[in-house]
Amino acid sequence: MSEDEARQVIRGGNHTIEVRDDHVHAWVYKREDVSLEEGARFALDMADSMSRLVELPIEEARYAIVDLSAAPSISGPITRAAMGRLIAKWEEARRPIVIVVGTEPIKDVQYHGIVLKHAPEYGRVTATVEEAIELAHSLVESDTS
Secondary structure, eight states, X not given: OOGGGOSEEEEOSSEEEEEOSSEEEEEEEOOTTOOHHHHHHHHHHHHHHHHHHXXXXXXXXXXXXXXXXXXXXXXXXXXXXXXXXXXXXXHHTTOOEEEEXXXXXXXXXXXXXXXXHHOTTTEEEESOHHHHHHHHHHHHHHHHO
8 A cells, every 4th residue: 555545644753654454554764864862752753643543443453563674773762662652552452563673683682572571462573564464464363263
């Protein structure tokens, strides 16, 4: 689905969030001109937006994918805390959330820890968007069976 086909698009300082057919998809990207403080504010903004979107009807937001593969390699403490809160919101709503970290080992380690702490049942970490979609679908299916 292209951005033109998304039902809702939210743009932040270093991220885009789309509400698609039945899920929420967010992308975070690195900006060389952004300070650590600005990046932390952007993370808080994204976490607030994603936390509100979990309140959409289940048919509109069955699961979420957060693609961090183009994000900075290391997340600071404010960003990690914000991500933990947004992941926990989706867990509390019993809706899958899958974090895409790409191939950077440091992101994998950081986000596996965050997801394990905040979303042990409905959270997952993976390397690609394709794997994230498969994981999300399998979590949705296992929850409805």
